[in-house]
Amino acid sequence: MLLKWSSKAHALFTVCVTVVFFLPLYLVLINIFKDSKQVMGDPLGFPTSFTLANIRSVLTRPDHLIYTSMWNSTLITALSVCVVIVSSSMVAYYLVRNDSKKSRLLLVFFLFGLMVPTTIILIPVVKVLIAVHLMSTKTGLIAFYMGYYVPFGIFMYSGFIRTIPRELDEAAAIDGSSPLRTFWRIIFPLLGPCTSSVIIFIGLWVWNDFLNPLIIIGPIKGTTITAGIYRVIGQYSVNWGEMFAMMFLASLPIIFLYLALQRKFVEGITSGSLKG
Amino acid sequence: MPNGNKPALAVNKSLIKGKHEEKGSDSLLLPSSLKSRGVKKLNNKTTNFFLFVSHGLFIYLTFVIMPIVLCIYYSFTNFNPLFKGFKVIGFQNYADLLKDSAFGHAIVVTCIIALIVTIAANAMGLLSALLVNYKSWVYNASRTIFFTPQVLSPVVVGFIWSIMLTDDGVLNKLLGYIGLSGTSWLANPSIVVYSIAAVIVWQSMGFCTVVFLATLQSIPSDLYEAAKIDGCNRRQKFRHITYPLLAPGITINTVMLLISTFKVFDHVVVLTNGGPGTTSETISLKIINTAFNENQMGYASSMAVVLFALIGVISIVVVTGLKRREVEY
Numbered sequence: 323m324l325l326k327w328s329s330k331a332h333a334l335f336t337v338c339v340t341v342v343f344f345l346p347l348y349l350v351l352i353n354i355f356k357d358s359k360q361v362m363g364d365p366l367g368f369p370t371s372f373t374l375a376n377i378r379s380v381l382t383r384p385d386h387l388i389y390t391s392m393w394n395s396t397l398i399t400a401l402s403v404c405v406v407i408v409s410s411s412m413v414a415y416y417l418v419r420n421d422s423k424k425s426r427l428l429l430v431f432f433l434f435g436l437m438v439p440t441t442i443i444l445i446p447v448v449k450v451l452i453a454v455h456l457m458s459t460k461t462g463l464i465a466f467y468m469g470y471y472v473p474f475g476i477f478m479y480s481g482f483i484r485t486i487p488r489e490l491d492e493a494a495a496i497d498g499s500s501p502l503r504t505f506w507r508i509i510f511p512l513l514g515p516c517t518s519s520v521i522i523f524i525g526l527w528v529w530n531d532f533l534n535p536l537i538i539i540g541p542i543k544g545t546t547i548t549a550g551i552y553r554v555i556g557q558y559s560v561n562w563g564e565m566f567a568m569m570f571l572a573s574l575p576i577i578f579l580y581l582a583l584q585r586k587f588v589e590g591i592t593s594g595s596l597k598g
Numbered sequence: 599m600p601n602g603n604k605p606a607l608a609v610n611k612s613l614i615k616g617k618h619e620e621k622g623s624d625s626l627l628l629p630s631s632l633k634s635r636g637v638k639k640l641n642n643k644t645t646n647f648f649l650f651v652s653h654g655l656f657i658y659l660t661f662v663i664m665p666i667v668l669c670i671y672y673s674f675t676n677f678n679p680l681f682k683g684f685k686v687i688g689f690q691n692y693a694d695l696l697k698d699s700a701f702g703h704a705i706v707v708t709c710i711i712a713l714i715v716t717i718a719a720n721a722m723g724l725l726s727a728l729l730v731n732y733k734s735w736v737y738n739a740s741r742t743i744f745f746t747p748q749v750l751s752p753v754v755v756g757f758i759w760s761i762m763l764t765d766d767g768v769l770n771k772l773l774g775y776i777g778l779s780g781t782s783w784l785a786n787p788s789i790v791v792y793s794i795a796a797v798i799v800w801q802s803m804g805f806c807t808v809v810f811l812a813t814l815q816s817i818p819s820d821l822y823e824a825a826k827i828d829g830c831n832r833r834q835k836f837r838h839i840t841y842p843l844l845a846p847g848i849t850i851n852t853v854m855l856l857i858s859t860f861k862v863f864d865h866v867v868v869l870t871n872g873g874p875g876t877t878s879e880t881i882s883l884k885i886i887n888t889a890f891n892e893n894q895m896g897y898a899s900s901m902a903v904v905l906f907a908l909i910g911v912i913s914i915v916v917v918t919g920l921k922r923r924e925v926e927y
Contacts, residue, residue, distance in 0.1 A: 333736050336729050338742040346758045346800070347746065349768060365768050416650035423833045428651075435662045437913060439861035441882040442902040445796050445889050446668035447661060469661025487843060514800050537890065548751045552868070555757060562761060566812040572736035574762045580749045587749070588808050 350566045361563045376567035388571055390436060396575075398460055398535075398546060399528045402467040403521055410475025410520075411467065411513060415505055417476070418483045419491065429480060435473030440534055443470075451538065452469075458540045471524050478523075482516035483509070519590035527553035529576060547572045662733045666906075680893050691900035700876055701901060704884045705908075707791055711880065712859040714795040715802065717871035720851050722799065723806020724844070730807070731814055741811070745804035752801065756868025759797045760784065763869075784870050787877040794869055794878055798859060806851045813847035814840070842923075849920040853913060860909050 353361050354376050356369040381388060413432070417425045447466055448457065456462030459505040484507060494504040545553060551572055558565035580587055673691055677684040695701055726744055730737040747755055762768045763783040770780035785791040817840065825835050863882040866872060872879035872887070879887075881901065889898035 332729075332732075333734065336736060336740050339726070339729065340743050343800075344743050345768075346762055347743075349762065350758055365771070409657070412650045413654035416646065428655075432654075432658060435658060437857070437909065438662055438666065439857075439882070439905070439909065441861055441863060441885050442669060442906050443662060443665035445672065445895050445899055445902070446665035446888070449668065450660060450665065458780070465657065466661050469657040472658050473662070476654070502641075502649055505650075528750060530749075530753075532751065532753050532867075533886070537886075548753050551757070553755055565757065565761075569757060573750055573754055576749050576751075577746070580746070584745075588745065 350570060353563055354567045354570055356563055358561050358563050361561075365562075376561075376563040377571070379564055380567045380571060386411055387550055387554060388547075388568070391545050392545045392572075392575075394460065394545065395529055395547040397524055398464055398467075402464050402471070402528050403524050405464065405468045406471045406475045406524055407517060407520055410472045410503065411479045411510060411517070413472070414476045414479035415483055415509060418480050419488070429476070432473045432476045433473070436477060438470075440470065444534070444537060448537065457538070460539065463535060463538045466534065467524075467528055471527070474523065475520055478516055478520050479513065482513060486512055515589075518586055522590040524578065667907075668900050669899045672896050673903045674900075675896045678893050678897035678898070679895060684896065686895075691897050694897065695900055695904065700879070701881075701884060703876065704879050704881045705904075707878060708860060708862065708880045708882075710791055711795045711798065711862060712856055714792065715859045716852055716855045718795070718799045719802045719806050719855055720848060722803045723851065724810050726803065726807045727810035727814060731811060741807070744807045747801040748804040749802070752864035753868055755797065755801050756865045759800070760869050763793055763797075772878045785874050787874055790870055790874065790878045794862075794866055797869065798862065798865055799814055801865075802855060802858070805854070806847075809847045809850055810844065813844050818844045845920070845924040849917070849924065852916055852920060856916060857909060860905070860912070881908075 344592060352368065353365060355372050355374070357371060357373050357375065360367070417429045417432075429471075435453055451457040451462045451466070454462075456465060476519060490512075491501075491504055491534070494508050495501070499507070530548055531546070532548045532552065535549040536552065539545055541553070551568060555565060555568070556570065603919045614901070630642075666667045674686050674688060675684045676687050676690075763780045765785070767783075769783065773780040781789060784790055821839050821843075822835060825839055830838070861882050862880050863886065866878060866880050866883050870878045872883050882905070885898050885905065888901065889895050
């Protein structure tokens with residue numbers, strides 16, 4: 323009897339903590355559907371008159387900010403993730419399978435990149451991008467992401483490839499398969515769990531990144547969604563409802579993916595960090 | 599030229615050390631039956647290196663290593679993009695940095711934020727992990743909610759909290775309901791740094807929760823059974839089993855949080871933009887402002903070098919210190 327009571331109390335306490343923790347997100351969700359008068363007067367109450375005006379006005383902005391920046395973000399995230407996966411899995415495969423002093427050193431050299439914050443390299447990166455005429459372009463940003471996140475990909479893949487038996491490569495080689503073919507046809511399909519972790523991590527980082535798109539793409543040629551919010555949010559300083567609607571729409575893809583693939587998210591994040 | 603010497607060396611080695619060496623030797627993309635053909639191996643080795651490594655290495659060198667070298671070089675110059683050409687001025691920038699009280703302040707602010715976030719997020723993450731480490735839909739829902747801020751952009755989190763924390767914001771209203779008078783969380787110079795730290799704790803706590811949950815679930819249950827037989831109570835179980843075996847989780851959280859808070863930028867820009875005045879300016883914000891608003895890129899580079907050295911030293915110290923605490927079982 324006592325045990326049951328205490329477990330109920332425990333559950334109740336957990337609910338209370340969670341509600342307090344959830345408060346800021348509740349604030350966003352609830353205020354999207356209120357008119358601006360009620361947002362200011364009664365930010366925490368339920369909407370008295372349910373309205374979609376906030377979402378509509380964000381979606382029908384004359385500059386189409388939501389559409390263009392959402393498209394830019396999707397494109398940049400997808401392409402960055404792809405190039406990082408292709409490049410880092412191949413590097414990791416080569417370095418793990420050719421286990422010599424040299425390749426171990428090269429691996430350490432790559433992993434050194436995990437420690438470098440973007441603020442440190444951003445000034446010279448801008449110089450480099452100007453020199454190769456890629457400044458203010460999406461290609462430039464994607465190339466930068468590739469260089470910056472390849473170490474992380476190698477870190478994840480090199481741990482995983484070690485668990486795949488070498489006999490597979492040898493069997494394929496005896497059957498006359500070239501190393502490249504062996505890798506893409508036989509090894510890469512086995513790296514699925516690791517690939518999904520890499521997609522989740524780098525996808526999140528790139529989608530949510532703020533400083534790099536702000537500086538590298540610049541204001542002229544469209545922005546990513548995160549930098550876009552930052553640029554226009556000043557216009558909404560009086561209209562919280564629209565501001566929340568904007569942030570909600572910007573985070574919607576990520577939230578949706580997170581809720582759908584929650585187990586994968588959590589697994590990816592813990593496997594990635596627990597290994598190190 | 600070094601490539602030309604390599605195959606002969608490898609063959610010699612494998613002859614001397616025999617079969618045992620095979621695992622450690624160079625070219626295992628090839629089966630051992632093909633290994634003796636020196637020339638073919640050389641070709642294969644270089645083409646394989648080219649196919650598999652060159653692209654990653656090239657882009658990594660271009661966008662990470664070369665910028666680091668350039669950054670160190672710029673830090674010894676008076677580089678300013680508005681003027682054509684620049685010259686090496688030796689350690690002048692570093693001497694200026696020593697005298698720059700604003701930069702010293704930025705280091706202090708960053709250290710305070712990093713310290714608070716690391717300790718508070720670890721502690722709250724551990725408590726919440728212990729709270730939700732049960733099987734029921736209530737705890738599943740809590741876990742989902744605790745982790746949600748982690749997937750949001752710091753910019754979005756910053757904006758949400760800036761509305762919570764303004765003078766007539768939600769937090770002060772809530773405090774008013776229970777009869778407390780709030781303060782201006784983001785404009786009061788003696789509080790603003792702690793407000794920023796609190797927001798970052800709110801966002802990163804979920805990460806710690808998840809890592810601690812994974813660590814808790816990896817602790818073998820026979821240890822608890824043994825403790826039960828020996829008559830341990832719950833406190834003793836936590837003190838002597840759970841806490842020591844949580845060490846790997848603590849290491850990961852601490853390193854991740856320290857590294858990410860030492861470069862904290864997004865939250866600060868959105869919440870206060872370094873204000874009021876420069877009270878809440880962090881190192882990263884100072885670097886970006888100096889480089890891209892004041893155009894003093896040489897000077898900003900010297901700050902970046904200092905930040906890099908700080909992060910390097912701290913992560914080495916923390917990793918070695920915390921690794922020692924981890925126990926084998």
